[in-house]
Amino acid sequence: MSHNLTLAQNHAFDLARTLMVPVILFQVDDEFGVMVSSEYDGEHDAIVHEYDPWSPAH
Numbered sequence: 001m002s003h004n005l006t007l008a009q010n011h012a013f014d015l016a017r018t019l020m021v022p023v024i025l026f027q028v029d030d031e032f033g034v035m036v037s038s039e040y041d042g043e044h045d046a047i048v049h050e051y052d053p054w055s056p057a058h
Helices: 005-019
Strands: 023-028 031-036 047-051
Touching: 005 023, 005 031, 005 047
Parallel strands: none
Antiparallel strands: 023 031, 023 047
């Protein structure tokens, strides 16, 4: 978990590109976490962003 959003975003993007699977960046209280999308079973409102290595950047 990280308190820094920019750091969490960078790690989430790198993890998605390394594993080549979609990952979820989520927030719980004032901390951010990253996990594989298929294993995320938390609240939908906690999701900050989903990084999908197979879709082009917008």
